[in-house]
Each structure stands twice: as structure tokens, then as C-alpha cells.
Amino acid sequence: MRLLALVLLLATQALAFPRVGLHENFTRLVFDLPPSASYEMSTEGQTLALRFRGVKAEALDESVNSDQVASYQVVVSGAVVEVFVRLKAGMRVQSSVLEDQQSKRLIVDITPEEARADPSPQPKPAPAKSPPKPAQPKLVVVIDPGHGGRDPGAVGLCTGITEKLITLDVSRRMERYLEAQGVQVVLTRSGDTYPTLDDRAQMADSKKNLFISVHVNSSQGCPGQAQGIETYYFGELLNPSLLEQVIRENGGGAVGQQLTRVARSAAQRAASDILAQLNLRFSRELAYTVQRRLVQATGAVDRGVQQAPFYVLRNARIPAILVEIGFANHATEGRRLADPAYRETIARAMGQAVTSFLGVGSVAQR
Numbered sequence: 001m002r003l004l005a006l007v008l009l010l011a012t013q014a015l016a017f018p019r020v021g022l023h024e025n026f027t028r029l030v031f032d033l034p035p036s037a038s039y040e041m042s043t044e045g046q047t048l049a050l051r052f053r054g055v056k057a058e059a060l061d062e063s064v065n066s067d068q069v070a071s072y073q074v075v076v077s078g079a080v081v082e083v084f085v086r087l088k089a090g091m092r093v094q095s096s097v098l099e100d101q102q103s104k105r106l107i108v109d110i111t112p113e114e115a116r117a118d119p120s121p122q123p124k125p126a127p128a129k130s131p132p133k134p135a136q137p138k139l140v141v142v143i144d145p146g147h148g149g150r151d152p153g154a155v156g157l158c159t160g161i162t163e164k165l166i167t168l169d170v171s172r173r174m175e176r177y178l179e180a181q182g183v184q185v186v187l188t189r190s191g192d193t194y195p196t197l198d199d200r201a202q203m204a205d206s207k208k209n210l211f212i213s214v215h216v217n218s219s220q221g222c223p224g225q226a227q228g229i230e231t232y233y234f235g236e237l238l239n240p241s242l243l244e245q246v247i248r249e250n251g252g253g254a255v256g257q258q259l260t261r262v263a264r265s266a267a268q269r270a271a272s273d274i275l276a277q278l279n280l281r282f283s284r285e286l287a288y289t290v291q292r293r294l295v296q297a298t299g300a301v302d303r304g305v306q307q308a309p310f311y312v313l314r315n316a317r318i319p320a321i322l323v324e325i326g327f328a329n330h331a332t333e334g335r336r337l338a339d340p341a342y343r344e345t346i347a348r349a350m351g352q353a354v355t356s357f358l359g360v361g362s363v364a365q366r
Helices: 002-015 163-180 197-202 240-249 253-270 274-298 331-337 340-358
Strands: 019-022 027-033 038-044 047-053 060-063 069-077 080-087 091-099 104-112 140-145 184-187 210-217 229-234 302-308 320-327
Touching: 027 047, 027 069, 038 091, 047 104, 080 274, 140 163, 163 184, 163 210, 163 320, 163 340, 210 340, 229 274, 240 253, 240 302, 274 302, 274 320, 274 340, 320 331, 331 340
Parallel strands: 140 184, 140 210, 210 320, 229 302
Antiparallel strands: 019 027, 027 104, 038 047, 047 080, 060 069, 069 080, 091 104, 229 320
16 A cells, blocks of 8 residues: 555656755756647746646646745646746746657746856865855835825824824834844835825835735724724725725725725726736735734734725735724724834734744744
8 A cells, every 4th residue: 555655646746737846945846748838937026927838737726835935826727827936035037948759848946046057066166265145135025104194094083193193103113123134124105294095006016025004994983982903905895894994095085986996996807817816815815914913912803804905005016915903093992002012012013924924034933
């Protein structure tokens, strides 16, 4: 039985598409192709996309979690097989082809930017003095303090807090924590100004790693009854009761309604865009990571993770989320948000979630 199991295991590995090899300094993907097969390969941000014709494969969605690759997804659409590989930050892609009359093999190596072009060890004379190693490319996180300037956001008349001030303070504290972990931070605003939602959204480009928009929630009543923390990633509005909140965060009034219509249209288009869906999967993972850490650190009511068409997230090509850190007009939660120590707890919890998600810093080592 053991021999039969080993034969079956080896046969399964031989048929895998791709075959994944984990090595000390690189991850190797091997695609066994028929001689007549063709392929195209491109990289956008941290996604490597390969499109094959003339091959057979099964749809897959697999985690790898090596130092170079997070996961890959195989999508079969008629005669086309597409493979999307989610790369970790600071990686480069090298490929080679081995072929004869009977077969063709595409080999794709994922290596750090500072690694040698050939990951195989090569003998070379020892230099008199070792040159300094190239600096590892920094991870870059965009933090968006919601509202600002002429737009105060939620105002807790019963608690005396204003959303634009709370979100900026929490974002600055999170910035200090992340930079202490070696992560570069870009703030969409560093003072009481009002960047447009388009200005903020443009910062979520493929040269960055994550985008987090920080907000404070509100509900009817003074004091209001609703409380707790919730985290969103972009997508169709599955809960109609959230529409009023989405319109408010998208600018409110007629403007908010118009931008919400635009965002909902973008969500519908994303449903047929494989790369967009792959990015939403990672946004969802980030949302759950942040939500868990925040609830654990604060003891706040867990309002869960949901998807909604927030305008600021609509075009992000990197994992992007919007976090509502509490309710401004709840008697207890509003007072907690007014406390600098509590805001520090929130900022640190989000920072820890980010470092855990990116696999860097002291938290990732625990």
C-alpha cells in the first residue's frame, strides 16, 4: 500500500499545473506543455499573469506562502488556461524554456530583486572586499485618514468628537508604528485638508502594497445605540441596509449618490475581471486580518467584514480596505475614541495586522 501511495503521489505531482518547487532563495514554477502549446506572460504590480493555449488543466486556487509567492490561481476559460501568481513584494520574474520534439517545459523562477540572475550556485573567485548588498525594496502602505478640511465626517454631538480629527490622529499613530517596523507609509493627507476621493484613490497604484482608509461610523440618535468595529473590501452591495452609510462615506447628498452609482458600476465590471477578482480575494484576507486584530485588542463589538462599493476603493490594484473604527455618537464608544490611549490601541492593532499580512516586522516572527 505504501508503494502504491507513493506512485499515486508522484503521478499527481507530475500532472500538476504548475508544479511548484520551494528553494532556499527562490520559488520555481514548472509548466509541462505539449510541443504545440503557446503562452504569453506579463506582470502587473504584484501579479504575474500567464495565458496558455493548447494545454489542459483544472481550475485551482492554491496558497503557496513561500518567501517569494503568496498563492496562485488557475482559471480555465474554453481553450484558454490562465494562471495568476500573487507575488510578494520586491520580487522579479525570470523564465526559460526547455523543449524537444516530444515536449516543452516552461520554467519560471521568482527571486528577490537583489538575488543573482541565476539562482543556481555558481563558483566564483572571492573578491578582495565584499560589495555592499543592494537595499531591499521597502514595502509601501497607503493610509487614508477619512474626510478632512471642509468635510468633518461624522460628528458626535453627544460625545464631542469629530471624525476627521480622529481618523487623522489614528492614521499618524499607525504611521509611526509601521515605520518603526521598516514599512514606508504614505498618508493621503497629513493635516486638516480635503483631498478628493479621486486623489486618494489614485494613490492605490501598483507601486504600493496596501491601501487602508480609516473612518468613524455614526448612527441615528443622540446618543446612538449602534456600536462596534467593521471592515469593508470593495464589491457589490450585498446588504441593502448599508446603502445610506456607503452614500455618506462617498461624500453624502447628491454627490455621494452619484459616486455610489459609479462605484457600483465598477463593482459589476470587476465581477468579470479575473485580475480584479484576484485582488479582491487578497483585500478580503486583509480585511479579516485587520478586523480580528482590532476586535481582540479593543474588546469592541465585532460587526464583521462586509463588501460594499466605496468609491475610494473602486480602482485599487492592490489589497485595499475601509475600516470603521467605532461610532462617534455612541455614549461609551464615542468617549473611548476621544481617549488618546484608546486611539493608540487601535492604531497599533491595525499596524500589527498589516505587518502580519505582509510577513514583516516583529509580529510576523511570533
